[in-house]
Amino acid sequence: MIEILTSHAFNTIQDLGRRGARRFGVSTSGAMDPVALEAGNALLGNDGDAASIEVQTFPFRLRFNAGISFALTGADCDARLGDRGVPPWWCMRARAGEVLTIGSPRRGARVYVTVAGGIDVPRVLGSRSTHLRAAFGGLDGRALQAGDVVPVGGQRETAGRCDFGAEPPELTITESDPSDQDRVLRVRVMRAGEHDLFSDAMRAIFWSTRWKISAQSDRGGYRLTGAKLTLAAPVEMRSHGVVAGVVQVPPSGDPIIQMSDANTAGGYPKMAAVIQADLWRLGQARPGSFIAFSEVSYQDAVAAMAPINDYIGRVRATADLYRAL
Structure with a gap:
């Protein structure tokens, strides 16, 4: 106990x-x-x-x-x-x-x-x-x-x-280390369903902005500040399924990254989705810290899991060796 x-x-x-x-x-x-x-x-x-x-x-x-x-x-x-x-x-x-x-x-x-x-x-x-x-x-x-x-x-x-x-994973998973000297966490995402509903100007803002994780963030989602993302005209959408990593844009214009306790459905437009291989990094990001998004393909997103799986495998193999001594 x-x-x-x-x-x-x-x-x-x-x-x-x-x-x-x-x-x-x-x-x-x-x-x-x-x-x-x-x-x-x-x-x-x-x-x-x-x-x-x-x-x-x-x-x-x-x-x-x-x-x-x-x-x-x-x-x-x-x-x-x-x-x-x-x-x-x-x-x-x-x-x-x-x-x-x-x-x-x-x-x-x-x-x-x-x-x-x-x-x-x-x-x-x-x-x-x-x-x-x-x-x-x-x-x-x-x-x-x-x-x-x-x-x-x-x-x-x-x-x-x-x-x-x-060794901590950020020191060994070098293939996917998005850290930078400017103290901005680089997060890899894929485009999501409503990405193209936003204008070229809004999409450019999304990709170029250094977003701050606001104090209005928890296990349900991270609300970001730094710029406002707006649509040229309101769009009425039916609720659709969402998962951890989806970046939604509510009417306020402040993007929200869905996290572990995210709702199962929602109707806000989806701009992007954080790849599974980077969700753990987001889980260690504090309110007040900064992130920036970079786009990857589906194939790159799938491949990005290999270094993580290899890391866990190495930790388990090393631990088994030590316990056998």
Whole structure:
């Protein structure tokens, strides 16, 4: 068991999300940074979809009530297990009664606490992910609070060595690293269904603007500011299906990127769609940071997943090797 000692708003239990339920109007949810979640599970020998704790408000403190191995991935933060420092992207073994403290990130927005065996809350529609707006999944469908006791899957211990880590993906997935010295996150997108409804001038603004992620952003979507995108005349549209990554343009003209808790349908025009390979980067982008869009083809979008899959495979292979020592 894990006891939550300090937790502020929006820290939740997440896995890779709820698949196959969008036709019922149920959002996918799941980790905002799926690469961090999968890597943490790989370090521990868990299934890639095992549930973890997604921490996005700090400080966060928990107590391990039994000896267990855990990993920290995601944002680069100051973390300590008792009096021992815990590096980012690292796994180690906690003793019964030890307290893990996670401070505010130096870089990135979300930290993932994975444990050997995974977080063992009930599955709802095939997933343990918390959906806050619908109030189901996770722990009673809500954010974690001080005093909560979170069950762990069978208290399964990893065999062999458990004091090693992995290189962060932004250092190793070089084929898709969109970082730049101007501190703007380069996000790859494909054109979406209503792209051509916008004038040449509006399309040029979309591609050239350095967009700021506003404070009106959460797991449901990122609202962007920096320019106004408008149509020459109002367009009435039927609601259509949307998924994480779709960039919609409401009447305000401020684009919205749908994220993990996005609605399943909406009627705003779709300008573009962030490719799957870059969604994890967006998941680590903070309000107040800047992004810019660059266009890729469908073939490039599919190919961009290969370095990510290779990265997770390398982490798992390295972890298996260390545990065998």
